[in-house]
Amino acid sequence: MEEKRLVTFAIMNVHDSNNIDQFDQFVPFVKESLLRSSVDTISANDLKNKIFEHFKIDLPISVVNTILRRKLLPKKYVLNTDNILVPNYEKLQDSNFQEIKQKMMEKHEKLIGDIINYSNEKYNEKLEISETEEALESFLEKHQLVLLEASLNSTPATPSRIDEKKDEQIEYIISDFIRHAQNSYSVSFEYLIDILKGTMLTNALYFKEDLSTINMKFKATEIFFDSTFLIYALGYAGQARQEPCIELIDILRSNRAILKVFRHNIEEMIGILEYCKNNLTKRVHDPHGTINNFLDLGYSPADIDRIIFGIEKELNEQFRIKVVETVDYDEHDYVISHEDLDKQLKENMFYRNEFARDRDVQSVSAIMRLRRGLKPYHIEKSRALFVTNNFTFAQTVKKFFFNEEDPKRVPAVLHDSILTNLMWLKSPSKAPDLPRKRLIAETYAATQPSEHLWSRYIETVNIYERTKTVNEEDIVYLLYSQAAREMVMDITMGDAEIISIGTIKEILTERDNREQGRLDEVRMEKEQEITYLKEQLRLSEGQMATALEKQKNKTTVLAQKRAKITTNTIFTVLSIVVGLAIYLNNFEMIKNTYPIISNVIIIGLVIIPTLLGFFNINLLPWKNKINNYLTIFFEKGIQRKYYDNNTNSK
Template identity: 20%
Template sequence: MESPLINLALLEALKSEKFSDEIDLFLPFIAVTILELGMPTVQASDIQSKLGELFGFRPPISAIRVLMTRAKNKTLLIRENHAYIPCAEKIHEWSNGYSKKKEDLEVSLGSLKNAFVEFTSERFQKDLTLPEAESLIFQFIEENVSATVSRRAYSKAELENSIKNTNHIIASFISHIHKKEPVLLEHFGRCVKGMLLANYLYFADKRTTKKTFEKISVYLDSPLVIGLLGFNGPLNKQANEEFVDLLLSLKIKVCIFDKTLEEIERLLSAWKNDISRKSFGRFNTKTLELLRSQGYDEARLDTEIKTLHRTIENKGISVIIGFAAKERFQCDEGALEQAIAENFKKDKNLEHDTVCISRIHNMREGRYIRELSENFSVFVTRNTGLAKFANGFFSRNNYSSPIPVVVSEQWMTIMFWLKNPDITSKLATDQVVATAYSLLYTDDKFWEAFLDRLDSIKKRGDISEEDFVLVRWDSDLLRMVQDVSVEVGDDFSEEDVFDIVDGIKRKYLLDSKQAMADLERQQAEEIQRLQILAQAELTSEREARDAARAEKDSIVLRHKALENRVRKFSRFVARCVSTPICLTLIAFLIIASIQSLPAGVLPQLLQDPELLERFKLSAATISITFITTAIWGISSWVFGLDVKKLNRLMEDWLTNRVLALFMGKPGI
């Protein structure tokens, strides 16, 4: 196959946008295949072979016949005398721009492959050819999307042992484009959806046109529920939520057995106990990091355990308590456990998987389940190996079914992803991205080989206890181990181990320097902030003082203006009082003086009897007048008390009185 990625992407790009059901999606492939055949009549076997040549997958003849029947109904084919004759006009119409789309995909997927080659060279110092890059990407998609167990359309990538951990390289690349290259992730997503379409024709029930499936009961495996609860990271949680939402939207009953609830409770209890004892040896490194980052402690995990049942049910999942097995249909659980044990490590407890799978088999009562419209239960797991060995056991014991007892998450996605496009538009890509991240965080054989070598070095005393603790629980250790495993596989030398230890110590040294620099920067920023704040306060105080001074000056000016007005008024009043008094005293003094003179001395004018009688003063008045004049004169001589000074005193007294009266009013 010249370019498997382009063929996969074409499956996605060519599918019809308008369709009555899923089968219509494949008519463009049939149209292109018939067009490329260039034969006057076509048979199912011809189309099957050409599909394999053009798109890299060979659906069963039964699926081809269904597609040909639909093509006949859409007038792409005309049937005469048991032969199918292509209708050229309809064939061109349904080919859906095959040549142009192929050219566009060659460009976009070329950029994806080139980016992978550059990433591998920069990150891992490994050189890949474009065919090797394409082969690795395709292999990863096939292994994590395809549900075919025995059949592969393409051979696996062969890199001549130059890369010992290809999964880590491709998973790192997917993580990279997910974070930083959304356009490349879109190109990658087309290939993922193309693989789903290719698998759909192998597995999907093409006779069922239903849009809801109330008769189906899906029982989830523990890891799916744990991921749904968020304990495998946000990406895994998102993919699992989309998966469950798809099932629920199709009215499929989503359940777990009480054994599954118990297993999850035991896992959370083990985490709680290990955290309370500060014993972290059994933890997956990334699980421990996730729990710490999200603030999980003993108390919070205890709360999670107590509310676990309700939490699961709130996600639309029913918890089935108890099970009454029908003895007639009960399988040999001991033999079943031995069969699935081939897929696990020797110390793995298989009670949960054995009991759950046995119950599903018992519920089927030996019925042969052929179509999705039937009433049946199925156990869904992420572990494709578990599905393979469990279904193999039942096949050897005279029970097999087109819809097996145990299916993978991929199988369920293939079966139902086209039933609700609104929900599943991102499901396939999100599942593969979540798988990539899980591979980055998985404790695998490379990790175990490294820990064995690290423990042996510690026992010899070649690494201190302080350095061991520093390295063993570092959040970047797993990534660094996997990076090295790309070159050495699981054959870690002591030099490799010391390089990793030194790398982590350098990281802590750099982190410490960065922390010090950050602290100094924060202190400088704080000092600058305080200086700016102090300057602002000083400016504010200065402005306040200036405003107060201006207000004070304004008040003083208003006070002076008022005082001037009041003083003028007081001066006027004082003069109005003193002037008549002085004039009266002077008049009395003159009259008294005239009366005291002898009659012959007075001028003729003043000797008029009537006039003298009119201005005649009494002796008392004359006496008072002279006494007052005398006192005034003495006071003026001794104290300088003259009329002017009395005027000023009266003016000041009256001014102070009036001002005192006004000063109590606001605004004065």
């Protein structure tokens, strides 16, 4: 089965136990390479080459040695015979590497298949498996998720595709697919996260081979942030770009780093926000994504003014970032040549104005003065560090200072992705969602129009506007809505040459279709809601009718019982009264002459009517009328007492 580098990254993130350290991530690859080698003795150099041959991971010899002696030797995977390491092939057979690899290969094939299907269904673009795999890896590298590809693959293959426009289209399709997979909670997205975690681990390893210092805390180290990074961290460019910045700040703070920002970077942030305020509804390119975000949030110039006024307070309250006004130039030995650095930056980077380049020179110079000649190997002991999300800036500064020196020294400027990799490696449990948030942020950035494409789009909108066939509402939608930007990218896939008047019409037609679809969806939801409410009303009416029937029956039964008892009591009393009257008036003679017979008669007159009443044997016709009248009377009383009162109380 063909080895794939992205599969290797994914395998790194798969473990049976959480109690692992950083070397454990590479143990399966070392064991598998040993198992395949069939050698009698182990040479770290040879094993390093085997690992690269099988898995395209160029592990440093120091790491290979550490894994052999600290991980494999104690568990008898290798044996020490006269100070010579020998593979224990019987023990090495317990590896489940092939099973894990098979699962990752299946996920990889599914991911590539999903991308191909997505491209075919949405863009009618048929991709080949090989070009899709190559484009996916290129996407990860280009968007700085894999920053040190040269270390991972010392002899990178020359791309087989030379159609640059085609490459850009495939890259956009992949970035759009990743966004779709994230929104739909796809298994493919989870596999991409596995790849990214392995990538972060490997990048951190190559930047910092000595993993024995992984638990080192910052020691009076000041971390300074670039303007754009803080714009993102404060959420001014949207949530997708904000979240990974916040997580990095949290990890740095938890490792005792001192977080700061130079005054000139605060001024640069204010300049960016002033530009947003002044161009909020103008047709300009937005390099930071802040104008688009403010428009989506419905901000006015006054809202942006409030943000500018409170920016220092916000940095302090949210992140405990302090502003440094200036760094002294007292000790001339640590002052660098501003002219030389300015020249280097000018030759290697594009700046919109000289003030931006001058601020970068000031930042680097201040860091070098704070370091006071220190050339550190560890970030935690570097005294000062400047963090930027401009990869070219970080690389240019590194080459300026360390071109012929040890590349493992920590440069004055570090790209935030490298710092994120290192900090996440130190404490992945503190930021388990960081890889996911980074991938989302990079994907979001990749699906936004470039400056060249947006400029071409603006020109075409202006031409279309002059035709007088479009209203102001349409123009506002075309220029300022996030939906329009997404449609521009979907239609062009990043190719500015495709934009024409037809593209503008297509966007407006798609907007109308989406609006109609939304209205149809709302109408269907309303109809479903009305149908549901009618059904609920019908059920409620039925339940109410049943409840009322039960209530009436219960009331009638109770009233009948009370009426019966009351009627019988009345007739019993009447019987007793009649009996006594007869006894006292009509049977005096019998009583005197035949006392026993008189007693029998009296008892009969009292007991017999009572018994007849209890057995509902009515000797008098009007007893039923009394009973019915009392039943109705009691029903009304029960209804009034137990039901009407409860209803009123509710």
